[in-house]
Amino acid sequence: MNSNIENICGSSEITPDFESIASNPNFVFQLDENYTTVVLYNSEGSTINVNSWLECANYVNGGWFSNITDLVNYEKRLFYGLLFIGVVAVFIELNKQYWGQKNSKI
Amino acid sequence: MGLIILLFLPWSINNQSNENILPVLNEKNIGFIDSNICEYNLYNYIKSNFSNDYQVKVDKTSSIPCYGNLNGTSYIGDTYTVYVGTNINIDFLVQSAFWLILFSLIPTSSIRKIKNLKIATLITLLLFIMHLRSEQSFYNLNSKIFSINLVDNYLIFSLLITLCFILIIFCRLLESRFENILNYFPFIFLLVGTYNSLNLNFFLLCFSFFGITKMLEIRKLQLGFIVTLIVSGYWQMGEISEFLFFDVDKLKGFSSSSFVPNSIIFWSLIYYFFVVGIVFLIKENIKYINLESLQNNFLISGALVLLFSVFSATGSMQNFFTYFYLGLNKTPSNSFISVSGNAWRGISSTAEGIGEFYAFSLLLVLCLAIRNKKFVSNPFIIMLILINLFGLYRSNNFAAISSLTILTGFIYVQLNVKSLKIKLLLVLSVLAVIPLAYYSLATIPSLDGLSRNLIKESFEVSYLENLQTNQFGQTAIEENRFLEVLQNEDNLENISSSLEYLVEKYHYSERNNLPNLTTVISSLAYPINRSEKWGIFIAKYDPELTSFLFGTGVNQLSNYYLNHPTKLNSGLVLPHSALLSYLIYFGLIGVLLILSFLVYKIKTNKKNMLYLVFMSFFLLNTIKSDSLLYINNFMLFIFVLNSEYLFSRNMNHLQPEEILENV
Numbered sequence: 132m133n134s135n136i137e138n139i140c141g142s143s144e145i146t147p148d149f150e151s152i153a154s155n156p157n158f159v160f161q162l163d164e165n166y167t168t169v170v171l172y173n174s175e176g177s178t179i180n181v182n183s184w185l186e187c188a189n190y191v192n193g194g195w196f197s198n199i200t201d202l203v204n205y206e207k208r209l210f211y212g213l214l215f216i217g218v219v220a221v222f223i224e225l226n227k228q229y230w231g232q233k234n235s236k237i
Numbered sequence: 238m239g240l241i242i243l244l245f246l247p248w249s250i251n252n253q254s255n256e257n258i259l260p261v262l263n264e265k266n267i268g269f270i271d272s273n274i275c276e277y278n279l280y281n282y283i284k285s286n287f288s289n290d291y292q293v294k295v296d297k298t299s300s301i302p303c304y305g306n307l308n309g310t311s312y313i314g315d316t317y318t319v320y321v322g323t324n325i326n327i328d329f330l331v332q333s334a335f336w337l338i339l340f341s342l343i344p345t346s347s348i349r350k351i352k353n354l355k356i357a358t359l360i361t362l363l364l365f366i367m368h369l370r371s372e373q374s375f376y377n378l379n380s381k382i383f384s385i386n387l388v389d390n391y392l393i394f395s396l397l398i399t400l401c402f403i404l405i406i407f408c409r410l411l412e413s414r415f416e417n418i419l420n421y422f423p424f425i426f427l428l429v430g431t432y433n434s435l436n437l438n439f440f441l442l443c444f445s446f447f448g449i450t451k452m453l454e455i456r457k458l459q460l461g462f463i464v465t466l467i468v469s470g471y472w473q474m475g476e477i478s479e480f481l482f483f484d485v486d487k488l489k490g491f492s493s494s495s496f497v498p499n500s501i502i503f504w505s506l507i508y509y510f511f512v513v514g515i516v517f518l519i520k521e522n523i524k525y526i527n528l529e530s531l532q533n534n535f536l537i538s539g540a541l542v543l544l545f546s547v548f549s550a551t552g553s554m555q556n557f558f559t560y561f562y563l564g565l566n567k568t569p570s571n572s573f574i575s576v577s578g579n580a581w582r583g584i585s586s587t588a589e590g591i592g593e594f595y596a597f598s599l600l601l602v603l604c605l606a607i608r609n610k611k612f613v614s615n616p617f618i619i620m621l622i623l624i625n626l627f628g629l630y631r632s633n634n635f636a637a638i639s640s641l642t643i644l645t646g647f648i649y650v651q652l653n654v655k656s657l658k659i660k661l662l663l664v665l666s667v668l669a670v671i672p673l674a675y676y677s678l679a680t681i682p683s684l685d686g687l688s689r690n691l692i693k694e695s696f697e698v699s700y701l702e703n704l705q706t707n708q709f710g711q712t713a714i715e716e717n718r719f720l721e722v723l724q725n726e727d728n729l730e731n732i733s734s735s736l737e738y739l740v741e742k743y744h745y746s747e748r749n750n751l752p753n754l755t756t757v758i759s760s761l762a763y764p765i766n767r768s769e770k771w772g773i774f775i776a777k778y779d780p781e782l783t784s785f786l787f788g789t790g791v792n793q794l795s796n797y798y799l800n801h802p803t804k805l806n807s808g809l810v811l812p813h814s815a816l817l818s819y820l821i822y823f824g825l826i827g828v829l830l831i832l833s834f835l836v837y838k839i840k841t842n843k844k845n846m847l848y849l850v851f852m853s854f855f856l857l858n859t860i861k862s863d864s865l866l867y868i869n870n871f872m873l874f875i876f877v878l879n880s881e882y883l884f885s886r887n888m889n890h891l892q893p894e895e896i897l898e899n900v
Contacts, residue, residue, distance in 0.1 A: 134273055205301035206382070206391035209326055213398045 139197045140169060140187035147188050160186035171195040243335045244562065247327070248305040249280035259285045262310065262317050270310045270319070275303040279321050282307055283554060291317040292571075293557040297379045297434040299324050321557070325380045325434040326395045332432055333403045335562055336439050337410065339428060346416035346525070351408055353453035358404050361446045362397055364503060369393060371499035372436055374482035379434040400442070407443045416525040418518065422876060423531070423538040425869045426585070426594050427545065430564040431490035438490035438868050439564060445507050448514030458513055462506075469505035472790040473498040475783055483795030486809040487567045487586035491868040496795040504792040515872060519879040526883055532605060535598035536621035542591065543628040546570065546583025559584055566867070580633035590864040592634025593855075594873065595625050596641040600854055603645045604847055607652055636765065640857045643667065644850050651846060687763055688756035692719055692740055694772020698804045700731040720744045733779035733801050765861045770813035776803050778812075778821070788824035797821045811866065815859035818866055838878065847884035851877045 152158050163183035171179050171187070173195050181187040191197075259281045260266050270277070279293075296308040299322025309320040369376060369385065376383040384390055411418070430439030452458040480496040493500045549559035549569040560568045566586040575581045580588035602622060606612050613619055629638060646667075654660055682690065696714045701722065704712040713721040719740045722728050729737070739755045746753035752760070762768045779801035780789075789796045799806065812818050819828050835856070842848045855874055864870035 134276070204391055206326060206395050209301065210391045210395040210398060213395060213402070217398060217402070 135196070136188045136191045139171070139191050140181075140184050143184040143188070145185055145188075147185055147192075149189060149192050152185075152189055160189070169197060171197055239338045240335065243331055243338070244558075245280075247331050248321075249278055250305070262286050262289060262291060262319070264312070267310055267312050267317070270307050274308055275299075275306045275322065278306050282319060289317070291319055291553055293553045294318055294320050295323045295433060295557070295561075296320040297323050297325070297328075298381045300381070301327060323433055323561075325376070325383070326392060326399070328433045329396055329399050329435060332561070332564060333399065333439060336428060336430055336564065337403065337406050340407070340410050340414075343410075343414045343421050344417050345413045348412050349415040349521075351412055351447070351450050353450050354405075354408060356453055357446055357449040358401060360449050361404060361442070362400060364445075364506060365397065365400055365442075366393070367499050368437065368503045368507075369396070371497055371503055372494045375436050375485075375494040378482075403439075403442065404446050407446070411443075411447065416522060419522045419526050419876075420530045421534060422872075423535040423598070424541075425872055426591070427538050427541045428563055429490075429566060429586075429869055431566045431868075432564065433561060436485060436489055436492075436494050440872070441491065441507065441511055441868060444514035444518065445510035446514070447518060448510035448512070451513055451517045452510065461509065461513070465505050465509040466502075468787075469502045469790065471787065472501050472505070472793075475787070475789070478796060478800055480795040480799050483798060484809065488794075488809070488866055489566045490564075491871070492792045492794060492866065493790075494795070496790075496793055496799075501790040501793060505790060508791040512875065515875045516879055519876060523880065523883050528605060528883070532598075532602050533618065533621075535601055536618065536625055539595050539598045539625040539628055540621050542584060542594075543624055543631075546581075546585075546628075547573075549584055575631070575633065581631040583628075583631070587862075587864060587867055587870075588632045589634055589637075589862040590867050590870045592629055592632030592637045593858050593862065593864050593870060595629035595632060596634065596637035596858075597851070597854060597873065597877075598625050599629065600641050600644060600851070603641075604648050604850060607645070607649050608847065634862075636858055636861055640854050644854055648846065648850055682763075684760075687760045688743070688752070689717055689719075689759065690768045691759035691762055691772050691775065692736070692743060692755065694769050695733075695736045695739075695776040696722065698773050698776045699733070699736065700803060701728050704728075731802075733776055733803075734785075735775050735778040735780070739775060767813055767861055770810070771817070773803075773805055773810055774812040774814075774817050777801055777805070778817075780824075784824065786824045786826050788820070788822050788827050791822050794818075794821060811863045813863055814861055815863065815865040818863060835878075838881070842881045842885070845881055845885045848881045851880070851884070 160181075160183050166183050166187075168180050168182055169187050171181060171190050173179075179190060179195065181190055259277045260269055262270070262282075262285075299306075299308055301324050303322040304324045304327045306322050307319055308322040311318045311320075366387075373383070373385050380392065382392060384392075387393060425440060430441075432438070452462050478496070483494050483496065485492045485494045493504045545559055545563065546569060549556045550571055550573055553571065556569055556571050559565065563584060565584055569584040570576075570582055573581065576588070580592070582588040582591060585591035585594075599622065602613070613622065629641075650660055650663055654663070693714065696719070701714075704714065704722070706712055707716070713719070723732065723737060723740055739758070742753050743755040746755075758771070759768070762771045778797060784796075794811075812821070816828065819831065823831065835852070839849060839852060855877055859865055859874070865874060
């Protein structure tokens, strides 16, 4: 079983049949009163509360996750990282030119 | 050092699992990777499955955190396939960095300043945005989060900033290596430079950028830019159908994946800038070319192409790394077996194209040896020649082999045989052998059959259902009553305008003992094994009069391919003739203009024998091959087209000063 399921939803003795759940459009997840509600997110930023282990496992299997940090926009990080490198490179270049001009005057 | 880091780091640092050991992939734990998606990196996998038989494929839609990690497995036909995550942004960074480092290995020369950098960078960035927006469907297949909305679109912002870096670094490297670049030009056949998840090519971007700097500098080129804009505007207005996605397959990086107004403008402009860039690079550099070094580099490049082709066929991991780091348009052959017992393409996307490259390398070496009367004695060079010969043999390009033989013979006779009578005798005997060989082929049909062959092949792929049959079960096509098929209105809309025209020409042409157009094309197609391919082209090519005359746009095959449905609408079946491909792009008028230009070039260089031989080689080969649709073959053609001064340098009738003046 997906190790993420155990990490996010906890352990269970149920053996989930995800294919039959996916193929049945009328499938309804039964509320488990003993199960503590888990909040899951997807890559588009949508949120869902799941109220049973099976429901949680099904969503995690479909790519949902519990950790909000997974929603970090990595492209944004990459962009700022590259921008920083660019600024540093421009600074070094200008510095070189400045010292080059100064030395040539001397 | 940088190369080694870029080779190993992307596939080994991103391990997200606490346990480093991945079980050996087998039937029992096939689902393990699927259950632990993005947990293990490729290095983990190689460690535990080194001796196993499996395939590696890329999952281009992966997120940045999953880059280089395993994203799934499948087990089809006794083969395990492992999917490695790649990402559009990281691919652009890693591949560009790798190629720029390789580019920096070219020895430095005196510095040549490139002007108008800032404006050229801005124009390139705008073109890049236009490209991304116009080929949205292609990029949606390569990235889950791709969007053309520019607000907070950090994916596109990151690509733009990466492109900025690439252009600046490329420009610095070019400035300091300007005079040496052309000597290393043959290596474009080894390092193709096509990005894994972008429909762009490294050389296309860089040399177009150089072309833009030239355009900003020279007024005549600005006029060319305006003409290109007007022509592309005309192409946009002329076409009503839009195609959002066309699978470019092995043409990736040098062909449009959509047929929308912005893609027509983008590919027209980038083609113009690219050609300008290469032509000026050649013109400004040709005097620095060292012919010996150039021919050696052709041979070394050919040998390395073969070496990497063999290496990539020895295992799936080698195959994957060769594909990724050499920027191949498609994954290399994974075995040494020829396709349909015919040709072996190795790392090249096209056996025809690589065959032409091998043959050209050998032609260059042989022609220079004959002209300089200095035959190769260096064992290393002899070994390289043999390797290139083997590559040519495996590519099974008969046209390239025969044109190499005939042209080498021609240059030998021209330079060594003084007697005009013997020369004439030799030419006549060769001219006599060609039709004899043609008719001695056992499978050749009768003259009638020959002239019908092309039409029959075209009807074969046209959507003609429920054709009436006679008492023997034969259709009108089988009975050669083609006109009858046209007379049925239900069939007519499934028959392309070009097929309709050729059938009418076949039936209605005057009986004046001269073959009609259909017969001429069909008879020409048969001996060069193009009946089927050209038949398919005719079945598909359905232009209106305006698009027949002026074309549908540069590097735009989608309209031709998808506008008129035939039985062959999936998989990329190309016209197999540069002439026909350029007829789609530029129309009849465009093709005639290009041909006139080629005739002009040949006429003005009629005393430059080597140039004529090389041009003849390309013109003979491009009639029956698609090689000009591939960026490296296209660059080679432009190189040869503009290399007249290179081969006239040592001609007796010119003094070195005169040549320099000409340059």
